Amino acid sequence: MYSVKQISKKLNLSEHTIRYYTDLGLVPSLIRDKNGHRLFDEQSVNWLIGIKNLRGSGMSIQAVKEYVDLCLQGEKTLEQRYRVILQQKNIIEKQMTEVQAQYQYMTNKVKWYEDIMNHKIEDNSNPGNWNLEIKKEEK
């Protein structure tokens, strides 16, 4: 049984966010102790992990909520849920290539700065030069 604070550390979500999510009903298995404090058992932790992954992949809170509600309706919503997850998997795949492009950009930029600081090329601070490397790739 975990408190909000413990879960916050465990899942790297802010305590605020965890309260916010639970208030919205995204963790249906949530229980409270006699003082009304939120308590997370295994099940609730699992819900939260799922929510974190769905949200992290760009799903809106509303959409996550709908998915959770589908789960609670049982077997008859299986295919519907399957489609949601499949689509989300596609989105993630796109995100992976985007993040990789950003990584490339940063890597090029780092090299560019290092070259300048080693006096291999000039820093004329011309913004037009600012990302020549990427420009070639974008073409």
Add this chain to the structure above:
Amino acid sequence: MYSVKQISKKLNLSEHTIRYYTDLGLVPSLIRDKNGHRLFDEQSVNWLIGIKNLRGSGMSIQAVKEYVDLCLQGEKTLEQRYRVILQQKNIIEKQMTEVQAQYQYMTNKVKWYEDIMNHKIEDNSNPGNWNLEIKKEEK
């Protein structure tokens, strides 16, 4: 020379967002035609690409603005800018592993649904089962 609309398509940013960014001074080289319409030359496109990559990697608008302003101050801010980019590269690296974890999650979930629908395992719709796969890995 590109219009807002053309740039929007080219960089996959909404027209609203492009106007928003330019209004905040994130594209210092921006020019206007005689009707006050925004026009993007190569340089401005490059700025925008840079801004997109910095924002996309989680930098706040405020931080991007500060970086742009550093660029405009020329060579004396080289090292400072270098450190900003280095840090951002670190952040991107963390994001890559996060996105990969999300991808794993979705992949496992997809398989889980397929197994259920092929009657290999049961859908008892128990939220505790909802992401057993990931739980093992998180431990």
Add this chain to the structure above:
DNA sequence: GCTTGACTTAGAGTTACTCTAATCATATAT
């Protein structure tokens, strides 16, 4: 008995869009 600390709530504030409405300039159709 008092302080500390971890929790509670309602609600205000923030960021980064996102959208709407009203307006204006050019380009084409009648």
Add this chain to the structure above:
DNA sequence: ATATATGATTAGAGTAACTCTAAGTCAAGC
């Protein structure tokens, strides 16, 4: 020449998802 359509402009309202603050409750330690 006038009407309409297109494509921009602005100020400002609206939204999503946090993020934070203030005021309060409760149990444990000194």
